[in-house]
Amino acid sequence: MSDVVKRVGDRIRRLRKDKGLSQEQLAELSGLHTNYVGQVERGEKNLTIETLQKIVGGLGVSLEELFRYLDPMERKDTLGQIVEMLSERSAQDQVMALRVLQTVLDWEKSKD
Template identity: 60%
Template sequence: MEESTKQLAKMLGERIRSLRLEQGLSQEQLGERSGLHTNYIGQIERGEKNLTLETLLKIARSLGTSLEQLLHSVDPLDVQTPLGQIVVMLSERPVADQALVLALMKTVFSWEEEKRK
């Protein structure tokens, strides 16, 4: 693996390990949930494996999270930008609140389009 790829694999493995431990899961339990071998989970967490999207998706689902949340700390959004601030704020809110904000944004953007006509 190239050095930048090794670093990415290591960061992703650390993120997976952190989420697994937060949920009180062993590597064996995560392996059972995701259909992956326990040894493979260990290799992933140590950054020794270059993962496929399919494997990442299995792990994310097994941890009850999205790919975006799984990858967030690996390549975090710049929280100094307005978009970054919006994403951080919304990610901390319940899904119902997120849906409400989305509906509000669509209404505002639609209103802006109509105003321009």
């Protein structure tokens, strides 16, 4: 399969794990067979839009969230580097990084 199919499968796996779901649970929530979910996550199946809609429904995310950060950003400015680093981390790590950033910005604002 193509690289994009593999990246979509990896993204689905990451979102599923971030939500604490097993493949079996995601399959049940999505109305799909467990083996099919495994094939999707391994990049062995080329998905239809309808199947993607079922999977994001099972995950409780939007299509936009599924595809967010799927491709590396072309601009490698500081913001792009931050987004790229965080996109590879768990949701819990992203929340922690947001809290740290907010603390730094609040501290900076209080100096004025």
